[in-house]
Amino acid sequence: MANDQPPRPSRRGFLKAGSAAVAAGASLGATGVAQAALGKTPAHAADPTMAVEPFYGLHQGGIVTPQQSHTYVAALDLTTEKRDDVIALLRAWTDAAARLTQGATAGPLPTDAAAKTALADTKIDTQVETKADAKANDTAYSPTNAKAAPDSGDVLGLGPCGLTITFGFGPGLFTKDGKDRYGLASRRPAALVDLPRFNGDQLIAEKTGGDLFIQACANDQQVAFHAVRQLSRLASGVATMRWGQSGFLSGPRGQTPRNLMGFKDGTNNPSTAKPQLMNEFVWAGATADAPWMEGGTYTVVRRIRITLEHWDNTEVGFQEQVFGRHKYSGAPIGKKNEFDPVDLKEEDKDGNPVIPENSHVRLSNQASNNGAQILRRSYSYNEGTNFYIERWPPWRQETEYDAGLIFLAHQSDPRKGFIPINEKLAKFDMMNQFTTHVGSAIFAVPPGAKPGSYIGAGLFET
């Protein structure tokens, strides 16, 4: 990461930038984009639409990256039986993701006459690729209709928006229905467990699981979705979408954002500024069973629907008891400031705990979980109206919004992280009156790729 003056391509000048990347790619392979990506880019530019995050590196982006304002997360199921197809897909995804995160289109723009005419007609500084360029980049995409443009073009004119793209592998990549489709069964990390059923789970199959995972985060909703849309196209004939989900997070920059319940969410996260904490709690080590996961992480996704109408109808004092924090300041109950330490031993004059026994903060606190921590990077979601929710079938609770939290947590080992913490929460958390887990997935997120290589190379090639 020695380049102190990185290029700053963006979709604002997409044609030029895209073509430059293509030209570089034609002569240098993927390293043209890679070297740009390895440049030391500011995590968040003053204009969040112009922020650029590196793609290549030791770790994948989107894990300790300062949280962008939007996400689109998706899981796909592999339909191919061929190991080489999976590798080709991961190569194509890597190349496209490197381009997209740097503000370029997923692939070079088309050279057909109509488009060429249109391009020539724009005022934008254009530099249309040559046939030779196009041929050199043929491997970068494979739409069913080879003449279709490799990019939907709906984010042209927008900036890179700090886009990160994070790929993960579900249990189904290793074994599915007892079948070792790709010769990877013996390489499945022990930490990539099948999640147990938690108390209260009401999982919907269509929103659960998946062989492959894509998490796109950006400071713009359309840019995040655009990334997954292009990547999903690249999977044509190899994998199909299982579920997709849009998420958002509105917060004053530099402050802990509030979730839809009105409370600050993420205050007690381990600090991403402390490498030793990240190494302990977030990054997977080189375990004997999965040395290829070193520098990766394990990601749990839960779709948590919240009955906002019922929550809104409770008193603030009650809400604070549920969270164990004050609503407006974010401070632990009895404390003044958001980042004051949570003192679980403190008692009131009657000897009762100041932070209630069944409060969310107490149950999820490191001190209640043998020192375990996870890095939460959740988003709110909002999918209109849906007037009931299964709670304890046949009981259906009336509600209005299909809204809540896309809970996303990264950890070095879910057996020490999400699973024990959520087992406790699922049984005792007062918040469960208002929340229902309707979707769930777990993925092994491999380390970042080196320029010229691809995400997951360590799994397939070592």
Place this chain on the structure above:
Amino acid sequence: MANDQPPRPSRRGFLKAGSAAVAAGASLGATGVAQAALGKTPAHAADPTMAVEPFYGLHQGGIVTPQQSHTYVAALDLTTEKRDDVIALLRAWTDAAARLTQGATAGPLPTDAAAKTALADTKIDTQVETKADAKANDTAYSPTNAKAAPDSGDVLGLGPCGLTITFGFGPGLFTKDGKDRYGLASRRPAALVDLPRFNGDQLIAEKTGGDLFIQACANDQQVAFHAVRQLSRLASGVATMRWGQSGFLSGPRGQTPRNLMGFKDGTNNPSTAKPQLMNEFVWAGATADAPWMEGGTYTVVRRIRITLEHWDNTEVGFQEQVFGRHKYSGAPIGKKNEFDPVDLKEEDKDGNPVIPENSHVRLSNQASNNGAQILRRSYSYNEGTNFYIERWPPWRQETEYDAGLIFLAHQSDPRKGFIPINEKLAKFDMMNQFTTHVGSAIFAVPPGAKPGSYIGAGLFET
């Protein structure tokens, strides 16, 4: 609109601003907020989160207001049989909307001990309302649990974000199942027709219709949803949510944004800068049957699902034929620049029309519709995955995304605007191969309210 130095309250300093508004409200009625709202505010501040739009005025906001980046639109069904309940709701909505658009909470924050302690603990400059204030403002909200806070608090710390709130009346306010519930049947405007069934319509009842309409638009997704959420709570016991829908629009500021199909959307809108065009095509006049609608408009909402995967698999040249415009520049086919006039008579050397007969631009053009124009103010929507779409039952088309367009159009008379235009489009538009209308609604959007009055007062009181 004489006040050149308007106050600029915002949720960043929400407690102070909210209390100031409350204090003013207690002594002056609604005019405290109103005068702030009537101030000459810049349409879009340099920081879009700090933009403030007026609430009171001749017209409602959110119609000719420069389009914000997000919306949440919703329809509610009235469950009450009492005319006074409807009036009380509209009064409560007006007061809350005036507060919300100016960056305050929907109602004053609670004074219960827990919240008070929390407030005292924050570093924010607080000024908690007195019991007297609270009593004076009791009419401003009526949650089922009177002790619950009148605002969910999830946007505290965010700015006003240019929020506009627009209310409308569906046919069901006037007559429902043949019943004149509120003595308004004779006041139903002739222009508020029941929309006919259009060719290809596949309307889902749960996403169609509604007695009351709320359109909240803001430069932040959470702020838009927050507004509808608070207003829906105020309707408790009087009306229930029928449908709600989140939308977004990503565009470089000052340029025509691209929709999910990758084309610029809205280029051919009548200019909101030309009052004579707005008076002709957007604002309703004082018709004999509905004098109370003068300064209002008629709004059509269509939820148009788009099979993005199939669209992405077509060539750019074909896409341009469908739209009748070049994709990248936005220019009419054969023209150079986006705003070049659409010349429907132009022919190529073989005598064929340059802009195809069945292209979207030709069919929807003013010249093809007896001079009719409508003001489109649409948003994209994205609700995850849903793997089929009803087309011509029992034929279901396979698809992946439940995404597309929340088409929103405002017009002085839908009988001359949306209806004839869409009748033509529904039959002949090449785009129909990729689009399916799954939701629909029409509303009479009354003029803006005067300070001290309420939205719809003209309907009930003249």
